[in-house]
Amino acid sequence: MGGSELKYIQDAFDTNWISQYGLNINEFENQLEKYLGNNSFVTALSSGTAAIHLALRMLNVQEDDFVICQSFTFVASVNPVLYQKAIPIFVDSETSTWNMCPNALEDAIKYCLQKGKKPKAIIVISLYGMPFMVDEILEISKKYEIPIIEDSAEALGSKYKNKLCGTFGDLSVISFNGNKIITTSGGGILISRNQSDKNRALYLATQAKENRDYYHHSEVGYNYRMSNISAGIGRGQLEVLENRIMKRRENHEFYQRVFQNYEEIELFEEPNDDFFSNYWLNTITIEGNNFNITKEKLKEKFSKNNIETRYLWKPMHLQPLYKDYKFFGADVCGTLFGSGLCLPSGTNLTDECKDRIVNVLIKIKK
CATH class of the missing domain: 3.90.1150.10 (Aspartate Aminotransferase, domain 1)
Incomplete structure (x- = not known):
């Protein structure tokens, strides 16, 4: 702990905002958006895994869709693909960054196209804090028009060509699990590129509850929102990042x-x-x-x-x-x-x- 976390936690108790609403959540998101820059719209969630799952939902990944995944990673990067009953296609690492190999990625895409289905997404990792081969992977993504889910769970503060990890994907993920470089005890963020996608993420993370005077639901949502107490820990941790x-x-x-x-x-x-x-x-x-x-x-x-x-x-x-x-x-x-x-x-x-x-x-x- 950095030392000032208790101040923000106490504020949550003093104002009686201890669940999924409150000043800490709003300020935590705002501070992260300023830190990341580059059109980053942050939604604070209960875990990085939840963020990957929401990213897949937002890209309309459905049963039997192909999703290309980096094989060298923790299982949480891939399990959400199975949540959606989609099919992971695994890609090897290259030796310089230990992250997704561009050549193997293109081979995997060609295989999927031969099977008659373009992959719905590419989940690429910045392993152990090391940025992936950004230029090469983004070029392939653009060539085949396949969106990138950037899993920078371990890479907060890492940079490629002086641009922060978490800003390269169509949707990006950072984790604040207890073992990460800073923590919210448990938690993560989904980083969108525009306000509309952020609104969509927040909607899905709060049980897809529609803005009416009564409880109205048209699609499946999740209980994925970060608590105001966890966000308070995060605010204190950002001070020592x-x-x-x-x-x-x-x-x-x-x-x-x-x-x-x-x-x-x-x-x-x-x-x-x-x-x-x-x-x-x-x-x-x-x-x-x-x-x-x-x-x-x-x-x-x-x-x-x-x-x-x-x-x-x-x-x-x-x-x-x-x-x-x-x-x-x-x-x-x-x-x-x-x-x-x-x-x-x-x-x-x-x-x-x-x-x-x-x-x-x-x-x-x-």
């Missing part, structure tokens, strides 16, 4: 120094100056075995020293839930999963913690 980004990037600089003497371990980094990552998580891949180390052994050694690490996301096309769906690519993401590890990356990572990490790495060379 830039500090959080700076701290995460300082963590990355620490790992750069640490791994410069480890040829076998490659730190995931920005491909070039067009990319600015918030480094939500710092991740590595183990490329060699000069000291007979694997991701499993390294994870075990860290764990014995009470240092938490995690494996990279297991790609969706390798998950039992999604194993029968079509996948396009050379399984770059499967290779990454096989050799990669997420390292401690919290903004509260102390010098003492960093010393413990270094000591473990020193021991594995002995």
Whole structure:
């Protein structure tokens, strides 16, 4: 917590606006719209998953429609496709950003067209805070006239060519789950490009309740609106966002120094100056075995020293839930999963913690 969250929460209690209406929600949305710029219209919701689901609804994704999805991601990016009884088509990653491969994307689109159905949407991720190959993906989207749902759940504050993630999609998503760079305890936003789409999102997120003197409903809606209390937490967190980004990037600089003497371990980094990552998580891949180390052994050694690490996301096309769906690519993401590890990356990572990490790495060379 940044320290001022309780002020906004107390205000919600003092004014008796604690549910889905109130000043905190309005101000949280307004502040995010100013921060993002570029015609960003924000709807505060209960989760990033809810935002993806609403995006699919707003693009009229229906049963048996094709939706192209990045395979290398958390399952929440894809499950809403099944909510709509649509068909996910999985696309591999490329090696520079670990995000959607443009060549594999075009192969997937051509497959769908051969089947007689143009995909209704492309869900592209900015994984671990790293922006996707924006120019290439948007060019393909424009070429085939397929809208982009930009899942920047992990990428608040990241930029491509000095433009913020969350502003590239026809509809975009950011998460404020408890593990994100800032949080509302649980929550997310859907970012639209115009006021009309924002109004539509709010309508669907509040049970599709029409503006009448009585309860009137013409279509299915959802209970997806963020609470005024959660939005209060978000207002306090926005005050420390830039500090959080700076701290995460300082963590990355620490790992750069640490791994410069480890040829076998490659730190995931920005491909070039067009990319600015918030480094939500710092991740590595183990490329060699000069000291007979694997991701499993390294994870075990860290764990014995009470240092938490995690494996990279297991790609969706390798998950039992999604194993029968079509996948396009050379399984770059499967290779990454096989050799990669997420390292401690919290903004509260102390010098003492960093010393413990270094000591473990020193021991594995002995």
